[in-house]
Amino acid sequence: MIARDYISHGLRARAADLITRELGPETEIEVTRKLQQEVMAERFTRLDRAIVRDAPDGALELSAMPARDPVWQAARMGRLRALERMGLAEETGPGQWQIDAALEAKLRRMGERGDIIKTMHRACRGWTVAGPWRLHDLRSRTEQPAAGRACRR
Known part of the structure; x- marks a missing residue:
């Protein structure tokens, strides 16, 4: 029997390793392009996964978070604005967001x-x-x- 965790995460990681060996690592431009595509996506993305992780009680305070890569921060802010337009997030104050409990x-x-x-x-x-x-x-x-x-x- 194969462990559930390996099926859900291990196979994907193994496939990513094989593709990286075959095609080489992604360029910075490709990574940025993929991240920008996620900003307006009408599906659950890794930006959303990070937002849910950082706001377990539904409240997200951006000023309390350490500054990351500026491209990531810009994409995250863009995603919050897109979620706001979808009715799934609301800016309650400068840098403070309330995330829909059923976002995912x-x-x-x-x-x-x-x-x-x-x-x-x-x-x-x-x-x-x-x-x-x-x-x-x-x-x-x-x-x-x-x-x-x-x-x-």
Whole structure:
């Protein structure tokens, strides 16, 4: 039997080591680019993991934290602003943030939704738009116009 911790973390670390040996280490530019992509992502990221770790009670005070790499700090601040726009964080004062208690679960659901949408787009590639369609609310037995498109082969 393989230990659960090795399956969840060890395999990933081993794969990363093998890729690094094959392709070489990531450049500083690649690391910065990946970090910037995480700032606006609608999924749970390593920036979020660090935010959750540093705010176990939901309160995050940036001034109490030691200054890290300026690129990391800028990305973290950008992520907090993005979370604020998503309604998952709120700045309560200068450098003080209140983080949604269900941040991880909500972001994971958003990531799953994004994956489903990408899968549907791939499946609909090359299909034609069909319609007109109407939505039916089975509970109230009303009919409402649909917003969007449906695809078929």
